[in-house]
Amino acid sequence: MNARVACAPPVRRRNRCWGIPYGSAVSDTAALLVAELAANAVTHGRVPGRDIEVLLRLDAYTLRIDVSDSRGERRPAGPEGTVTVAPEAEHGRGLLLVDALADRWGVFDRVPVGKTVRAELDLR
Numbered sequence: 001m002n003a004r005v006a007c008a009p010p011v012r013r014r015n016r017c018w019g020i021p022y023g024s025a026v027s028d029t030a031a032l033l034v035a036e037l038a039a040n041a042v043t044h045g046r047v048p049g050r051d052i053e054v055l056l057r058l059d060a061y062t063l064r065i066d067v068s069d070s071r072g073e074r075r076p077a078g079p080e081g082t083v084t085v086a087p088e089a090e091h092g093r094g095l096l097l098v099d100a101l102a103d104r105w106g107v108f109d110r111v112p113v114g115k116t117v118r119a120e121l122d123l124r
Contacts, residue, residue, distance in 0.1 A: 037067035045069025068116040
């Protein structure tokens with residue numbers, strides 16, 4: 001089997017290639033964070049003719065998830081600006097979920113255009 005095919009996305013397969021077991025808390029949480037951040041990027045940051053970018057990075061201590069889009073002007077407030085949502089609201093809980101699951105997260109400018117929302121999971 002070609003190693004490039006075996007270790008291609010989705011997130012859980014990539015994690016397994018990195019030695020993070022399928023079904024582990026880190027693998028499942030990473031998959032959920034990627035799904036939420038990618039859905040937000042597609043919903044709130046999409047520009048016709050441009051894609052979003054999902055980048056996973058692993059070092060000895062941290063799994064980093066970066067999701068970037070082209071709409072820098074539609075920037076969420078970040079962890080300090082996360083607000084609660086009325087129980088009957090149909091939207092608005094995504095970043096609350098990110099805040100609850102990630103060890104750290106933030107929003108950064110993307111050069112040359114756009115923004116990146118980053119979530120990090122500590123490896124224990």
